[in-house]
Amino acid sequence: QSALTQPASVSGSPGQSITISCTGTSSDIGGYNYVSWYRQHPGKAPKLMISEVSNRPSGVSNRFSGSKSGNTASLTISGLQAEDEADYYCSSYTSSVTIIFGGGTKLTVL
Amino acid sequence: QVQLVQSGAEVKNPGASVKVSCKASGYTFISYDITWVRQAPGQGLEWMGGMNVKNGNTNYAQKFQDRVIMTTDTSTSTAYMDLRSLRSDDTAIYYCVRDTGSAYFDIWGRGTLVTVSS
Secondary structure (H helix, E strand, O other): OOOEEOOOEEEEOOOOOEEEEEEOOOOOHHHOOOEEEEEEOOOOOOEEEEEOOOEOOOOOOOOEEEEEEOOEEEEEEOOOOHHHOEEEEEEEEOOOOOEEEEOOEEEEEO | OOEEEEOOOEEEOOOOOEEEEEEEEOOOHHHOEEEEEEEOOOOOEEEEEEEOOOOOOEEEOHHHOOOEEEEEEOOOOEEEEEEOOOOHHHOEEEEEEEEOOOOOEEEEOOOEEEEEOO
C-alpha cells in the first residue's frame, strides 16, 4: 500500500497561516475519521499534534487545526512561529486494519 | 510522568536479529496498545505493527509479517520488538509508541537506532 501523499515542502513567514494537505483513498482517509498529524523536529521523536481528524491533544497550541474533505485531510497552522519549523506527517487507519503514514512535509518558516 | 524508555543503539551484521525493548511508566500498561514505527535515515515514518497488551493479540504490517515478533512482559511493563534476518535497509530508528486504540499515537519513545552493516 502506497504512502499517503503530502507536499514535500511548504513555507511561510512568521505570523502567516499555512496548510499541509494529505491525500489518500476511500480505503483510508476517505473511509474513516482516524487521521492524525505529527510534528518532528530534527533528531527528535515525533509528537502528536492532531488526532481523529481535528482533535487537539492537551498542551497543543490552538494555532493547529485539522480537517478532512473526501479523501484529503489538511493541517492548518496559523500565526506561524519559528518553532513550527519541522517535518509534519499525517497518518490514517486503513481498511486493511493497518496504519499508513504520509511521506512527510518539511515546513520552513522564512 | 508518562514515558516510554527504549533500549540503546545496536549494531548488527546482516542476517542477525535484534531485540529492542521499551519500558513504560506513568500509566497502566495493559490499558493501551503498543505499536512500533521505524524511520530510515532521512526517510519518513513506517508503521510496523502493534500489539494489544491486554490480550496479547498482534497485528503486523504485511512487509514484516515473516520477520517480526512483538511481545510484552506485563510484570515489568515492558514491550519488545524482535526483528530477524536483518538487511542493510533495516537500518533505522525504531520507535515504540503508545497506541490509544483510535489509530493515533500519543506517547513516543526516544527511539532506538539499529544499524545493520558488515
